[in-house]
Amino acid sequence: MRSLKRAKSLQEQTYLAIRNSILSGEITPGERLIETQLAKKLQVSRTPVREAIKQLQRETLAIADHNGGIRVATISVTDAQQLYDCRIALEELAVKEVCQQGTAAQIKKIEIWVEKAEHISEDEVLTKDQSLQMLEIDYQFHLAIVEAANNKWLVYLLDQVFDKMKLLRIQTTQYNPKVLEIRTEHRQVYNAISQRNTKQAIDLITKHLRASKKRVVKELENINSKSLDI
Numbered sequence: 404m405r406s407l408k409r410a411k412s413l414q415e416q417t418y419l420a421i422r423n424s425i426l427s428g429e430i431t432p433g434e435r436l437i438e439t440q441l442a443k444k445l446q447v448s449r450t451p452v453r454e455a456i457k458q459l460q461r462e463t464l465a466i467a468d469h470n471g472g473i474r475v476a477t478i479s480v481t482d483a484q485q486l487y488d489c490r491i492a493l494e495e496l497a498v499k500e501v502c503q504q505g506t507a508a509q510i511k512k513i514e515i516w517v518e519k520a521e522h523i524s525e526d527e528v529l530t531k532d533q534s535l536q537m538l539e540i541d542y543q544f545h546l547a548i549v550e551a552a553n554n555k556w557l558v559y560l561l562d563q564v565f566d567k568m569k570l571l572r573i574q575t576t577q578y579n580p581k582v583l584e585i586r587t588e589h590r591q592v593y594n595a596i597s598q599r600n601t602k603q604a605i606d607l608i609t610k611h612l613r614a615s616k617k618r619v620v621k622e623l624e625n626i627n628s629k630s631l632d633i
Contacts, residue, residue: 418455428573478571487616500552502601509551516544575622
């Protein structure tokens with residue numbers, strides 16, 4: 404994190420800086436949020452940091468631990484399963500709407516993110532930076548689909564889920580970058596959308612998200628099992 408330039412709302416800047424650091428993986432799931440350290444890094448007093456942490460707690464991106472400290476939230480297996488179930492229901496609707504009323508320009512935007520993923524993942528083994536890039540591309544691909552549905556409430560609802568999904572993906576990809584395998588699945592979904600084949604597009608987005616759910620849940624279970632062995 405960089406020091407902040409003074410602006411009219413230092414508290415808002417502080418909140419956004421910490422939030423972005425969490426959702427980018429710079430501050431990892433389970434890591435403690437220590438007011439003095441954050442204030443020093445951002446070159447602000449502890450007051451805006453304290454208020455920012457309270458806001459993050461309201462969004463459930465940060466939680467209190469049993470010692471009274473505040474940590475970045477971690478996603479449980481049950482949480483992961485329920486988040487994916489929500490996504491499946493919402494994204495089935497989004498894909499249906501895109502096939503029926505999405506513009507050519509909106510559909511082209513979806514393809515851009517498919518191509519970006521295919522380009523980055525040309526190497527067999529992803530670096531940490533590439534893994535983080537892939538997380539962002541995956542988010543942008545699904546966001547492009549939802550935005551093309553032209554339903555602002557659908558965008559709003561999925562945005563709430565996506566924040567927690569970013570935590571989940573960061574939590575799992577730091578152990579296994581290959582858990583985010585999206586190249587073939589994204590291309591298949593896009594092809595069905597571009598052909599405006601509603602039934603096939605819905606089937607493929609459902610299959611894609613269920614496959615992703617299975618991979619991520621399995622990885623979470625492996626992580627939890629290793630933690631118990633330590």
